[in-house]
Amino acid sequence: MAQNEKSLLGKVQDALHGSMLLELTKGMITTLYAFFFEKKVTVQYPEEKRPVSARFRGRHVLNRYENGLEKCIGCSLCAAACPADAIFVESAENTDEKRFSPGERYASTYEINMLRCIYCGFCEDACPTEAITLGDNYELSFTDRRQALYTKDMLLVPVLPGGQPTPQVTAPGEFTRSVPAMKDPQD
Amino acid sequence: MTKLINLNINNTPVTVPEGTLVVDAAKKIGVDIPVFCYHPKMEPVGMCRQCLVEIGRPMIDRATGKPVLNEDGSPKLQFGPKLETSCTTPVSEGMAVLTETAKAKGGQKEIIELLLTSHPLDCPVCDKGGECPLQNLTMEHGAGESRFLFDEKHHAEKHVPLGDLIFLDRERCIQCARCIRFQDKIAGEPVLGFYQRGRNTDVVTYSDPGFDSVFSGNTTDICPVGALTTADFRFGARPWELKHAASVCAQCPVGCNLTFDVRREAKTGGGYVIKRAMPRQNEQVNEIWMCDKGRFSGYQFTEAETRLRLTPVEMESALRRASDILAQSKSETVFLAGGRLANEDLFTLKKFAAALGAQAYLYTQHGGGEFTTAYGLTSGSNLGDLGKGDVILVVASDLYNEAPLWHLRLKAAAGRGATLIVANARATKLDEFSTFVVRYSYGDEVETVKGLPAKEKIGEALKNAANLVIFYGADGLGLAGTTALAQACADLVKERAGKANNGLVGVWSSPNQQGALEMGLRPAQNLAAELRGKTVYLLAADLAGDDPALAQALKGAKAVIVQDVLQTASVALAQVVLPASAYTEREGTFTNGERRVQRFYPAVPNVATSRPDFSLLAAVAKGCGVDLEGRSTLLVMNAIAAQESAFAGLSYAKLAEVSEQYPLIGRGDLYYGGTGYENKQGLGVTLAPAEAVTPLNIPYAALRPKEDELLGVPVTKLYDDGTTLAPAKLLAAHVERYRGVVLHPATAEKLALGNGEQAEVRLGGARYLAKALVDASISTGVVLIPRSMGIALTEPAVVQVSAAEKAQEA
Numbered sequence: 001m002a003q004n005e006k007s008l009l010g011k012v013q014d015a016l017h018g019s020m021l022l023e024l025t026k027g028m029i030t031t032l033y034a035f036f037f038e039k040k041v042t043v044q045y046p047e048e049k050r051p052v053s054a055r056f057r058g059r060h061v062l063n064r065y066e067n068g069l070e071k072c073i074g075c076s077l078c079a080a081a082c083p084a085d086a087i088f089v090e091s092a093e094n095t096d097e098k099r100f101s102p103g104e105r106y107a108s109t110y111e112i113n114m115l116r117c118i119y120c121g122f123c124e125d126a127c128p129t130e131a132i133t134l135g136d137n138y139e140l141s142f143t144d145r146r147q148a149l150y151t152k153d154m155l156l157v158p159v160l161p162g163g164q165p166t167p168q169v170t171a172p173g174e175f176t177r178s179v180p181a182m183k184d185p186q187d
Numbered sequence: 188m189t190k191l192i193n194l195n196i197n198n199t200p201v202t203v204p205e206g207t208l209v210v211d212a213a214k215k216i217g218v219d220i221p222v223f224c225y226h227p228k229m230e231p232v233g234m235c236r237q238c239l240v241e242i243g244r245p246m247i248d249r250a251t252g253k254p255v256l257n258e259d260g261s262p263k264l265q266f267g268p269k270l271e272t273s274c275t276t277p278v279s280e281g282m283a284v285l286t287e288t289a290k291a292k293g294g295q296k297e298i299i300e301l302l303l304t305s306h307p308l309d310c311p312v313c314d315k316g317g318e319c320p321l322q323n324l325t326m327e328h329g330a331g332e333s334r335f336l337f338d339e340k341h342h343a344e345k346h347v348p349l350g351d352l353i354f355l356d357r358e359r360c361i362q363c364a365r366c367i368r369f370q371d372k373i374a375g376e377p378v379l380g381f382y383q384r385g386r387n388t389d390v391v392t393y394s395d396p397g398f399d400s401v402f403s404g405n406t407t408d409i410c411p412v413g414a415l416t417t418a419d420f421r422f423g424a425r426p427w428e429l430k431h432a433a434s435v436c437a438q439c440p441v442g443c444n445l446t447f448d449v450r451r452e453a454k455t456g457g458g459y460v461i462k463r464a465m466p467r468q469n470e471q472v473n474e475i476w477m478c479d480k481g482r483f484s485g486y487q488f489t490e491a492e493t494r495l496r497l498t499p500v501e502m503e504s505a506l507r508r509a510s511d512i513l514a515q516s517k518s519e520t521v522f523l524a525g526g527r528l529a530n531e532d533l534f535t536l537k538k539f540a541a542a543l544g545a546q547a548y549l550y551t552q553h554g555g556g557e558f559t560t561a562y563g564l565t566s567g568s569n570l571g572d573l574g575k576g577d578v579i580l581v582v583a584s585d586l587y588n589e590a591p592l593w594h595l596r597l598k599a600a601a602g603r604g605a606t607l608i609v610a611n612a613r614a615t616k617l618d619e620f621s622t623f624v625v626r627y628s629y630g631d632e633v634e635t636v637k638g639l640p641a642k643e644k645i646g647e648a649l650k651n652a653a654n655l656v657i658f659y660g661a662d663g664l665g666l667a668g669t670t671a672l673a674q675a676c677a678d679l680v681k682e683r684a685g686k687a688n689n690g691l692v693g694v695w696s697s698p699n700q701q702g703a704l705e706m707g708l709r710p711a712q713n714l715a716a717e718l719r720g721k722t723v724y725l726l727a728a729d730l731a732g733d734d735p736a737l738a739q740a741l742k743g744a745k746a747v748i749v750q751d752v753l754q755t756a757s758v759a760l761a762q763v764v765l766p767a768s769a770y771t772e773r774e775g776t777f778t779n780g781e782r783r784v785q786r787f788y789p790a791v792p793n794v795a796t797s798r799p800d801f802s803l804l805a806a807v808a809k810g811c812g813v814d815l816e817g818r819s820t821l822l823v824m825n826a827i828a829a830q831e832s833a834f835a836g837l838s839y840a841k842l843a844e845v846s847e848q849y850p851l852i853g854r855g856d857l858y859y860g861g862t863g864y865e866n867k868q869g870l871g872v873t874l875a876p877a878e879a880v881t882p883l884n885i886p887y888a889a890l891r892p893k894e895d896e897l898l899g900v901p902v903t904k905l906y907d908d909g910t911t912l913a914p915a916k917l918l919a920a921h922v923e924r925y926r927g928v929v930l931h932p933a934t935a936e937k938l939a940l941g942n943g944e945q946a947e948v949r950l951g952g953a954r955y956l957a958k959a960l961v962d963a964s965i966s967t968g969v970v971l972i973p974r975s976m977g978i979a980l981t982e983p984a985v986v987q988v989s990a991a992e993k994a995q996e997a
């Protein structure tokens with residue numbers, strides 16, 4: 001019947017569609033364009049590293065104040081908040097002769113089991129002194145389970161220039177408060 | 188019968204006895220009214236205003252004296268214009284209390300807001316954080332913002348040692364005076380007080396040395412904030428990290444119920460360690476209190492360096508050697524058991540000794556046990572029930588030093604109107620609270636007791652007493668003296684035997700001497716002679732450490748086997764040493780001086796290869812071909828119940844039964860009774876009276892020194908060098924304070940000895956150097972020698988005291 005008969009051109013088009021040549025060509029053009037004319041995204045890891053986003057949650061660090069005192073006061077709130085039970089804290093008492101952190105209490109033991117951690121950042125939220133923060137280190141690999149236990153000295157950041165390492169000898173009455181005094185919110 | 192009052196609390200009808208406070212009535216139906224200053228164990232003072240509620244009372248028509256009725260016939264209520272403190276208001280008929288209305292909640296919220304104006308942001312570092320009513324209330328009312336200026340916050344000292352055991356944080360104190368009132372009213376040692384006023388009100392201590400009380404730890408329990416903290420637990424752990432193990436204190440015959448809080452620690456490689464001891468409520472034993480000895484030194488020995496440790500191989504060969512020795516010596520063996528052993532151990536020991544045909548003795552210097560088992564307290568007894576019409580007699584015992592909680596409970600009984608008679612040769616702390624004080628000279632104990640019924644007022648009181656409880660101790664007495672004294676005391680209370688709240692109580696020096704006595708173990712009359720040529724098996728008994736004469740006797744023994752928890756002087760003389768578990772590491776039961784059998788549960792795992800005493804005994808017995816239960820204490824207890832008449836019908840399940848106790852404490856609620864624990868693990872069971880026994884009539888004649896001779900008498904101090912106490916370093920200063928011999932100033936002067944000077948004490952051929960302590964409250968011609976403090980004096984003896992030569996001092 002007359003309506004069902006196709007023109008020759010129509011038949012060629014059908015054939016090309018059927019073999020997907022057209023699509024392949026289109027795709028190849030895009031790829032070749034990107035290959036020759038666009039900036040490359042491949043990073044030569046580990047020689048080269050991509051910067052992580054500002055909110056990236058990598059391996060934790062324990063921070064220090066500028067004077068070198070540890071921010072962590074050994075309160076265990078991070079351990080309490082941790083859904084994976086990855087943190088273990090033991091605390092002890094500071095003295096002016098042997099001071100680790102401001103106030104009366106410091107963490108004498110601080111351990112995070114990186115195999116347990118799910119990098120949720122709850123510990124960071126719970127910390128009253130911003131002592132623990134999730135850093136940008138994601139290169140965690142171990143050949144032994146024990147290596148996954150990060151102790152306090154592994155987690156503590158280096159002393160900033162001008163600061164002193166802990167424990168420090170401090171003047172009596174200088175560091176009486178564990179949590180830094182808040183500014184009056186009315187100000 | 189007290190009148191009952193009907194009232195409505197939050198529209199729920201309640202019926203309570205007249206005189207009940209609104210706050211307690213509310214708690215009864217589960218309504219928690221927040222409190223700070225009110226404590227159910229103390230009189231209300233209405234200081235903090237936290238418990239504000241709305242209270243309405245029925246209106247009375249003045250003309251007719253009848254209640255005014257609403258239209259529907261219900262009585263018309265009149266609510267006051269102001270909120271009222273529910274802790275100071277007793278209930279009245281028809282009262283309506285509203286605790287949940289906007290007005291009541293608003294009042295409570297404002298009090299919290301005011302308290303918080305001066306409260307530091309310490310929750311993260313505060314030891315109370317996690318079990319703090321101020322925290323809980325703040326969470327509940329949640330004023331997220333303060334309307335007060337931060338720079339007006341009150342700042343104060345944060346680290347104030349009140350004594351060497353308790354620290355005060357002045358910033359955290361909310362001035363509720365609970366600590367002060369506890370010391371004044373319950374402990375009877377008013378060493379705390381307020382200083383200054385207003386925002387500057389400070390808790391201070393008036394004693395020297397600071398906070399000089401043996402009940403000081405309790406103030407940290409009831410302090411509703413973290414203002415008071417203990418030296419042993421400071422920053423030890425957060426409360427939510429702790430696991431709890433129910434136990435019983437093993438430092439004196441009271442047997443306070445307590446809870447060991449444990450957690451894993453890095454220093455033990457992740458093993459459990461005990462972090463603190465807290466009271467567990469038992470209104471019939473220790474209520475919700477415990478003494479500082481139990482709290483600060485009761486468990487430390489578990490982790491002591493001096494624990495006996497063997498490798499598994501050594502252990503095996505030690506057990507084999509012990510078996511070999513005993514299989515040979517058979518009936519030529521003497522077992523000596525200390526009162527630190529649990530009932531299960533004592534029973535196993537008794538069985539083993541019987542199977543060998545050997546002798547088993549209780550090792551103690553405190554006799555009279557046959558009387559306390561026959562005429563001791565029986566079921567239904569409770570020192571807390573004693574009051575008006577009842578008589579309590581304390582003879583030759585310094586309860587404050589020997590059994591602090593009994594001191595506290597007897598003081599309270601006297602406060603309720605009981606007649607308290609204290610008879611002693613010297614002044615004791617209990618004198619202050621007693622109705623009658625009887626003074627005698629050392630040596631006259633027995634005659635004094637015999638003479639009491641003939642005294643006018645005391646005799647009258649004894650005769651008419653509704654209930655009579657007699658406590659007898661070993662102040663200035665040895666084995667023979669205490670036995671004679673017990674007999675004299677028993678004569679006073681004999682015919683009341685078997686009646687609740689009547690009986691004779693021995694103030695023993697160990698937690699389970701009563702249990703040993705109930706099992707039929709008795710002290711040897713002439714111990715040193717018994718040991719000669721025999722094989723001696725010592726369990727929790729350090730003969731050599733206590734007395735050089737006994738050490739000599741041990742050397743004359745054929746063989747010595749020592750089974751103990753810690754390194755002792757006797758261990759050095761032993762052929763075989765078997766390391767036993769500490770009681771904190773195992774299960775078992777103790778029988779306290781009131782004859783209450785109480786269960787303790789394991790808190791931490793065994794150190795090294797140590798095993799419970801009964802299990803070691805069973806292992807040794809097995810090697811001798813004697814089959815004894817060595818695996819489960821429960822099975823041993825079942826055997827005890829079946830074979831020991833005094834323990835008939837007991838089982839672990841029965842001992843673990845609990846019933847509701849008032850006041851309700853330890854539930855983390857806003858009706859805050861303190862951090863002591865609720866008792867969910869058993870109140871224990873008091874034994875039925877044992878059959879009356881005919882006492883062995885041991886001849887006793889008190890030692891009478893000549894005119895110019897000095898009589899040395901043994902006395903007991905709370906803190907000493909006892910085997911399980913010594914490893915607790917926290918109390919070292921307290922032990923040192925009392926180390927020395929006590930003399931009357933006149934006696935000291937005669938000997939040319941000043942207070943604190945070095946004296947030389949000669950006693951039965953031995954010479955000791957000791958500090959002379961001068962005390963005008965004792966009599967002349969005697970010298971008090973504390974037990975377990977280096978000078979071996981087991982019974983009164985003539986001693987020579989002189990000023991130590993300077994050369995010897997150096």
Ligand code: SF4
Pocket residue numbers: 078081082083084085086087112116117118119120121122123124
């Ligand atoms: S990131 Fe989350 S899982 Fe990891 S330690 Fe912190 S709280 Fe625990």
Ligand code: SF4
Pocket residue numbers: 071072073074075076077078079089107123126127128129130131132
């Ligand atoms: S890291 Fe922060 S939350 Fe964790 S213990 Fe230290 S201070 Fe407390």
Ligand code: SF4
Pocket residue numbers: 359360361362363364365366367390409410411412414415
């Ligand atoms: S120290 Fe504690 S118990 Fe004592 S007054 Fe202050 S808040 Fe109350």
Ligand code: SF4
Pocket residue numbers: 436437438439440441442443473477478479480481482485590591592593
């Ligand atoms: S009174 Fe006795 S049983 Fe109670 S805590 Fe003190 S030492 Fe332990």
Ligand code: FES
Pocket residue numbers: 221222223224225232233234235236237238239272273274275
């Ligand atoms: S005023 Fe009632 S609890 Fe303090």
